[in-house]
Amino acid sequence: MRYQDIDWDTMWRESRAHKSWKKKKSSDWDQRAAGFAERNLDSPFVAQFLSRLQVEPEWSVLDVGCGPGTLAIPLARQVRRITALDYSAAMLDELGKRARQESLTNIRTIQGSWDDDWRKLSIARHDIAIASRSLSVDNLADALRKLNDWANKGVYLADRVGAGPFDPNLFAAIGRNFQPGPDYIFTVNILYALGIHAHVDFITLDQQRTYGSREEALQSYRWMVDNLTRAEEAQLTAYVDARLSQLDENTWQFARQTAPQWALIWWRKES
Ligand SMILES: C[S@@+](CC[C@H](N)C(=O)[O-])C[C@H]1O[C@@H](n2cnc3c(N)ncnc32)[C@H](O)[C@@H]1O
Numbered sequence: 705m706r707y708q709d710i711d712w713d714t715m716w717r718e719s720r721a722h723k724s725w726k727k728k729k730s731s732d733w734d735q736r737a738a739g740f741a742e743r744n745l746d747s748p749f750v751a752q753f754l755s756r757l758q759v760e761p762e763w764s765v766l767d768v769g770c771g772p773g774t775l776a777i778p779l780a781r782q783v784r785r786i787t788a789l790d791y792s793a794a795m796l797d798e799l800g801k802r803a804r805q806e807s808l809t810n811i812r813t814i815q816g817s818w819d820d821d822w823r824k825l826s827i828a829r830h831d832i833a834i835a836s837r838s839l840s841v842d843n844l845a846d847a848l849r850k851l852n853d854w855a856n857k858g859v860y861l862a863d864r865v866g867a868g869p870f871d872p873n874l875f876a877a878i879g880r881n882f883q884p885g886p887d888y889i890f891t892v893n894i895l896y897a898l899g900i901h902a903h904v905d906f907i908t909l910d911q912q913r914t915y916g917s918r919e920e921a922l923q924s925y926r927w928m929v930d931n932l933t934r935a936e937e938a939q940l941t942a943y944v945d946a947r948l949s950q951l952d953e954n955t956w957q958f959a960r961q962t963a964p965q966w967a968l969i970w971w972r973k974e975s
Contacts, residue, residue, distance in 0.1 A: 712893040716886045723885025726930045730791040737794035741772035752907040756968050759783050766830040769838020772798035785810045791817040829854050836862040845894050858972040863888035865965040870928050873961050877943040878936040888967035905968040915956045
């Protein structure tokens, strides 16, 4: 078999068709926005991502699937301007709230999707394009091409490694088979087929994750499983309770058996 005979795009589609979780809609992200913002805005993920990016003050940055501004907010303190695109209105509200708290005036938020015509949304090319944990698209090659076209200097992506944010042990505990779907290695190979030779770094998060309440932890775990039955809900609750400890009135810590990992895939366009 020769490498060039491998059709990564078709393999990506097939792997995606068999994944254990359904693609989330903007309304799903709306519901999750406040809790996601709470947990992610000061996550160690941010410092690890930004340390690779090495920003320059005159840059403009396009952040696709920006969420509550996990990266857009700290980046806005360091660069000239940010365009933050997301299809969830509630995520953009969270971002707006934090930008106002910090008096940041250089972020333009746009409610829109990967699939929209970005020209119609008046999105121009930026120095840097980023898409962090937001590559939830039906056509990965098109999305990567689009991001590359919208960047003058470089592109930075955070993509799943294996199960990514999902906890495979939860699926085992409720008796479901877990298929994570395609991860970063498909992205790297699809980029190669597009003529883009990307760098890959890894971001490893803590096994411990903190929540503001037991219910928030449960909600975060329910999010991973589609169409939970009553029996599975009871198993999920038992699984979470067994690993959750209350540190103080507003802090609950969950201990995962494996640390979530993300791949930071990036390329620069200068010669
Ligand atoms: C896991 S969050 C990541 C947020 C942020 N980039 C981060 O790394 O913390 C995924 C975000 O992508 C957005 N998203 C998912 N699919 C999208 C699509 N097709 N178009 C635009 N935004 C999308 C969701 O609304 C959500 O805010």
